[in-house]
Structure formats: C-alpha cells, structure tokens
Amino acid sequence: MLPKYFSPTGGHPGQEQLLTDRAVFTDAYAVIPKGTMRDIVTSFLPFWSKTRLWVLSRPLSGFAETFSQYIMEVAPGGGSDRPETQSGVESVLFVVEGQMRLTVDGATYELSPGGYAFLPPDAVWTLHNTSQAVSRFHWIRKTYEAVEGLPHPETIVTNEQDVAPTVMPETDGKWATTRFVDPTDLRHDMHVTIVTFEPGAIIPFLETHVMEHGLYVLEGKAVYRLNQDWVEVEAGDYMWLRAFCPQACYAGGPGQFRYLLYKDVNRHMKL
Template sequence: MTLSPYAGPVAGLPPQTDLTTDTAIFTEAYAVIPRSTMRDIVTSALPGWTGMRMWIIARPLTGFAETFSQYIVELAPEGGSDSPDDDPEVQHAIFVTEGSLSLDVGGQGHELEPGGFAYIPPGTAWRVANSGRDTTRFHWWRKRWQPAPGTTRPDPIIAREQDIAPAMMPGTNGAWGTTRFMDPADLRHDMHITLVTFEPGGSIPFAETHVMEHGLFVLEGKAVYRLNRDWVEVGPGDFMWLRAFCPQACYAGGPGRFRYLLYKDVNRHAPLWPTG
C-alpha cells in the first residue's frame, strides 16, 4: 500500500494513559477540530451506503457557518453507494486523499486516485465505490446550489491537483499559491474548493476579514494560524471552521510546505432572510 501525502483522521482510540488536554476549541467565531479528536467513536454512517463510515467535521449551524457540510469518508474495499444523496438541489465536491475511487457522474465513469477532484452539479445522478483492495478516504463537500439571474447549473469537473499549476499570489516570490479546481471567472459557481500552499516562512500578512465562510483542512505541514483574536498552532489532519467576518492570517512554520484544502462560498448576494 502506497503512503498518501495527504493527512487524514488518526482513528483508533488513544490509550487510557493519555491526557485529555487538546487543542480542540469551539468559539462564537471559529472552531478547531484537531486530528487527535477524529477517533472511531465519533464516526457516523449513512443509509444507502455499504462499507462506509465518516467524520462530519462541518454542518450548517444557525448563527455560525450556514452554507455547507464537510465529511471525511472512509470506504472499505467494495464499499460505496448507488445513491449517495437524494436531494436534487445539492451540489457536491470530492477530493481523494487515500486509495482509489470509482466515480460515475451522469453515466460517465472515472477513476480517482489521491489528488483527484470531482465537482458534481445539483440534479446529477452519481455513484461511488471503492475500486481497490485498500481503504479509500475522501473529503465530501455538500452545498445547496443558489441560482442567480443569467446563470445555469455548472458542468461537472474531473481533475487532478497534480495537473493544475498553482496561481501564485502577487508579491510573494512564490511563497503563497492556490490550486483552483473551479474557474474564478465562472459565476455559475457559488462555492470554490481550492488547495492552498505556503512555502516555509510564507504568510497571510494581514487579517483577512470577509463575508465568505471557510472550512480549512490541513493536508501537510504546520503553521500558526490567527483565528479572530487567537493564534493557534495547527498541523496535518487538523480542521479549522470559520464563520463570516472571522479575521484570519497565518505564518507557515516549516521545515516543509504548509498545505490545506479550502472551502468558501462565493458569487452571490448576501441573503436578506434567516438561513438557519
């Protein structure tokens, strides 16, 4: 079995001798769910699936982040589903971190390996299965698609992060880059999934404060991340969950690069009614 370059849940259970002190925190502005808390006893399962369990690391909460859910799904060999989600208004994104995944989107079959990405538009039939002999893990984002005047539903996307050249942020000398799975100019999309990379010492040098909600899952490396008024050290397998307008910044700690998967909601009016 080939080791994956992408971190995931630790699973299992810690020994009884371990201390309970950890970096897990939930505030009015952000949450940190560290890898060490993603254990067997906090997994969930879904009807219509076989050989699966998942860690639900984000879900809409009234007054917090309200636009998306994010799962880490673990599939045993031959596990999967012919009907993963029966809500026709929900769009999906998948990023594979371990194993191999057979994905059928609208009758078109695809094989995804670690680094493989898929976007599935709302109202599209899809199926998923573990096509290998080892456990498969993938991230799964769900968001109800919001129509807008002059837009149609986006097309499916199948991609590999290894084939996409990162867009480098100006003035950073290559220290900060973003791998974009959706075209930022395509206003049909109301969410973006990206992979953000910082070289050692790279930083977000100001407190980003904006309307987008965020889910950030650390795939590699370590950093000190500013969340609201706090600086929190994060590393591989940790998850950060930010509500709108939560200030954020970071310093990549090295010695290797710091990388995370990023969700954000984009390209739509701010709703003027309760969304909970």
Template sequence: MGYYVPRGGLPAQTALTTDRARFTESYAVLPARTMSDITASLLPNWTATRLWVLARPLTGFAETFSQYIVEVGAGGGSDRPEVDERAEGVLFVVDGELELGLDGATHILEPGGYAYLGVGSEVTLHNRGAGTATFHWIRKAYEEVAGIGRPPSFVTHERDVAAVEMPDTNGAWRTQRFVDPTDLRHDMHVNIVTFEPGGAIPFPETHVMEHGLYVLEGKAMYLLNTDWVEVTEGDFMWLRAFCPQACYAGGPGKFRYLLYKDVNRHAPLWR
C-alpha cells in the first residue's frame, strides 16, 4: 500500500507555469504541486503544524465538507483540534505516527490508520516522534435526524477493512468501506477506491452526491463533466453534485484514491 505525501517546497523559478489546475462551476482539480510552502495555512490551538486546505464550504464550490492535508512536526499537535461543536470528522494517516486521544483512550495511528470522530468526541492529537507526520482530515457538520442516534467514534486501519469488488469487474475495481452503507446514523462516507491497471468506471456516473477525491497512488484519465483530465498521485478533485464522472486507470500500478461523499439524508430545501 502506497500513500502520496506532500512535502511542500517551491517550484524552481525556471519551472513552467502551465499546469493541470482547473476550477470550474462543476469540478476543480488541484494538482500535487499546488501543495507548496506559499499555499500552506496554520490553525489556532495547534503547534508545529501546517496544512493545505483542499476544499471548504464556499459559494460555487464545496457545499457539504472541508478537507485538509495536515503536516505535524516533531512534538507538535493539539489538545483541542476541533473548534466546531457540530462537526464530525475522519482522519486518515499517510506518513509518520500520531498519538490520538479519543474519549479517554489512546491510539497510535500509523500510515493507513483511520479514525472516525463523532460529534462531541473528546480528542487530542500529537506527534511524539522525531519526524513529521501527515494525515488527511475531512470535516462535516453532522445532520441530526430525530429517532436516529449519532454514530460512535472508532479507530481502524486500512489493512483490516476488506475490499469489496464492484459487480462484474473481476476485481479490477474495488472499494474499502469503513462503515456499513446501511447504517443510517452516518451522513458521510470516506472510502478508499482501488483500480487495477486498465480498470475503469465504464459510464458517466451522474448523481446527487458531492465528492472529494485525493489520489493516494497511481495515475488515471478522469472524466469530469465534459473534460478528460489526466490525474496522478497527490492530485485532489472536487466534484459538484450531478457532475458526470468516469475513469480509466493508467497503470503500470494500482490507481487508488480517498473518496468523500455525503449520504443518507434528505435533500435540504433551504439553507
């Protein structure tokens, strides 16, 4: 299992300005080199930490979620990482080691480590190691439903989550689902999707779910609305609801991405 890890820095002054970055009314592509020193941000209540904001609620952009790539330096972290009492979150570690305090228990998260943080969880997060540690942090305002309780927090690892083959693909397209899709307590899913070389989404998926896709490994041609875009590890894609999408995995290795989508709720009639 491989995970692309951004390292910051700046392109050389001799580098070409031409790139694959796109921002449209239906999708956006942030190439890997977008995560440079000058695009990094800081957060209150965190020490020795910087992050790259991939998506945030914004008119004409993401509506249901925010997504960060967070780099925590040696000795850094936070005793109060989340400041929004309505927020749920998912952490997915891609480099180093993090100590997660979750509702009184301590967990060590290695690359591939996954944590769902339910609303109101007591959370701390620290890097006790000598190097940096990097993780994805996906946040969403939890949508309460009368008569359905909130889902509990949990910690797992990618290796412990079976990949489910999509029908009639002979394993060329698989999805690791970290929560039960029929559990209506959850209003978002964060999964890992894997394509073998030559694997494909063979039709333009067009649906109500908003997506954030971060390429963990490999490369592919991706259909976004009416455009075919070449993407590779470290790239991020945002897809608006109903944006047509399809892909062909380019090889020579696997094409894998971390996928966010909003699920299991009525369409809001007002905001």
C-alpha cells in the first residue's frame, strides 16, 4: 500500500467556529496545528511563479536556530528558475502531493509523492509543476557547515518507495526510520528522514539530545511528550523541538504514525 501524505489546502474558517486550537509556542518547543495553515498566513517568494507557501520554522531568537522549513504549493505551470537566492545553502525537497520536474546541474528528474531530493550547497537547480494539478512539497533549508578536508556531498534524488526502512533494535519492527543519507557519511551536516511507528509503538525513554528537530506529521496520530507536557498531534501538525528538549511518544493508531524529521548532525559545537 502506498503511503498517504497529509498536505494543507488553505481556505479560511467560518465566523461560527471557536478560535480555540492546539497551537503552542514555548522556549523549548512549538506545535503548529494543521488548522492554522490557512490562506491568510501564506507567504510568497521572489522568482517563484504561481506559488505560495506556509513557513513552518525559521531562524529566530527563541525558535529554530539551524534551519528553515516551508510547505510549498505550486499551481500548474508554476515554479522557479531561480529558487534559492542565498549562497551556501543546502536543501531537501520532499513531495507530498502532485508532480514536480527538477533539474540539477543539467540533469532532469520527475518527482512524485514520496520523492526526495538533497541539493548540495550552491547547486544550480530549477523546479516546475508541469502537471495539470496543484503540487505540494516540503522545502528544508540549511546553511552548509563546510569542514576543511571534507568535500561537499553530492546530489541525491530518490523516492521513499525505493529506500528500505531501518528497523530500530528490539522493537519487533514496530519502529523504523527511512534514511535517505548514509549516517556514516560525515560530509552531511543534516539528515531528513521519515520515522514510522505501528499503532501502539512508543519511544520508550525521554530522548534528550543536542540535535534540533523539525517534525511534520505525514500520517496518523500520537500523543507526544514535549518537555514537561503531553500533546496530542495528528497528520498535518508540525512540531519544532529545541536542542535538549525531552521528547517521547505513543503512536495512537488505528493506522501508522509517520513523520518527516529534520535534525542537524556531524559537526563540532561552535565555541
């Protein structure tokens, strides 16, 4: 069975609806529920046509420090010949709906749902929706931390369906991670993976670690422990977790709980 990825469609709530929601913003974590991704909170970017986006995280005092993350919505015929305007930036694209045509340094790729692309810093790339339907994808950006003696990583273009998940030890297959990059490849300073929990599976301890996280729920629901709080989340919700924020979860069922996960890795702590 092919995965189903939640993606927002915008719109606007009626005046009869309550304004109460699950949005939370603290100095350790943030929860941006899917219901907040409406038309009036979209943004636009230079050199992108027929495109709008939801900004999920950005470098900001008391918020994300190492990355930005967008959900891009591209209408038929839209896209960009100059998508990135800042030098030294690496990107990951992950398609959740529709079709996109990607060119990178002269090579052309067709991306469909589940499509993943890692674009190294200063890659020359374009992206267009050549289909007759709206396309949506995640765009995660980070300033690449070069290390003398390590070359830049190469472009990677694949699809989730072509990458075998890695099962976590002693979980009977109930917790697995789809890794698009070799974890031992130290050229990479960020990883974007897909984490999958079967119904009832758990993170059985409070993870407390140096990696910052951006976490978008692609499918299912769970109860997530964030710092001292238990928070219900579902497909379409986004979480930002500050470095060292304690975290764990219970997958709620009835289907799989799956999320797209960003983390910064493989570099010394700047002093």
